[in-house]
Amino acid sequence: MTTSDALPSQPFPDAARDAVYQAIFSRRDVRSQFLPKTIPDDVLGRLLMAAHHAPSVGFMQPWNFLLIRSAETKARIQALFRKANDEARTQFKDERKDLYTRLKLEGILDAPINLCITCDRERTGQTVLGRTHMKEMDLYSTVCAVQNLWLAARAEGIGVGWVSIFHQHELKSALAIPENIVPIAYLCLGYVSEFLDRPELEKAGWLSRLPLEDLVFHDTWGQTGGEHDPLAETYETLRQQYGYA
């Protein structure tokens, strides 16, 4: 079945496979550990190429990558975050509000590069193969580009933080993003002093990791594997192998 144009269909060698899992399991949303160290152009180029090779509905490749290095622009964006975050804080009560207030939720000024990844919903016209029924598919494609970049960055030793506490119209205005373009992710990128062993919100006691056993259903909604879940042993092995809680 293999043609001359095909790639090998076998699994990666064990070490290569494990590297992919290591990137996935040790990726973190970074806010506090950025170092003021320049990201070389070849590294940045690889990250962007990784994002550009995300799946996209109808191969429309709806993304753009707006790199922000200007201190002035970063300061403007951080001011928008602060305003929105003051609003956000009021939505939490009592101890949650206190904990929320103590959390650092962005590294906009600390990260050497900020990156806004956007979606052009009409890149290839109104009618898009695969988007005829699920209109959000191009937005989802752009999120896949974010995740590709995030994992590539982890392998490069670069931390990424996704800042989502903005009024969208203010973010668009500050970055002069055209009307028909949707900002999907505002990311902070930089080398880090460390990657935390577990997600920061988990360590801070905001929420706990859910047991995967409870989230996987078999053929019928709500039907978990129960006491004899055939996948449970694998989950346990992975928890031990990769050392997370």
Add this chain to the structure above:
Amino acid sequence: MTTSDALPSQPFPDAARDAVYQAIFSRRDVRSQFLPKTIPDDVLGRLLMAAHHAPSVGFMQPWNFLLIRSAETKARIQALFRKANDEARTQFKDERKDLYTRLKLEGILDAPINLCITCDRERTGQTVLGRTHMKEMDLYSTVCAVQNLWLAARAEGIGVGWVSIFHQHELKSALAIPENIVPIAYLCLGYVSEFLDRPELEKAGWLSRLPLEDLVFHDTWGQTGGEHDPLAETYETLRQQYGYA
């Protein structure tokens, strides 16, 4: 700065880093190459754990994973696809319509496992850290889970195809997905005879890969690197190294 709980902050060794890029650059949306070979439980467990370690807004982990192996359910889902695809075809004209008609856009029956990944928008209540202003963030988190699984699958030698040509309400009804849950991705999973060297829609002449140079802006919307783009050399190196067009 490193604490006893921290992970190393340096880049992965070259071979491990390259493995991550290999997964990213050789991942494909598979429709036609599925083999009727069982996916072992340990492999499936790893894929699901990879998905479960996606970033999620406010650490809400809004996803569920509905595994579908029942031939009857698959047949029901495929019938929904066929109906929607007949509608979709009429939206394209002339040569595009002919080409659309020739494309195989799903492998629902061929893939040993189908997987619907969903988003529970109220998993942790109405107010979610990081979702106070961008209400779509939990949907985007779930897409990150999809992409994690897709890349892990590539490393395992397993192909994944995302089928999006459905009426959402019909898909929900066929899978008895509760009202408050949003299906994000309907995926077909299986070992494959080959991974295509380039995306299937690119090979079929549907659309071409866009030059990354045109998609990256510097500090100002629309400001490309131009003739002296510092990133262009890296892009060219990557194109040669990974052998894509």
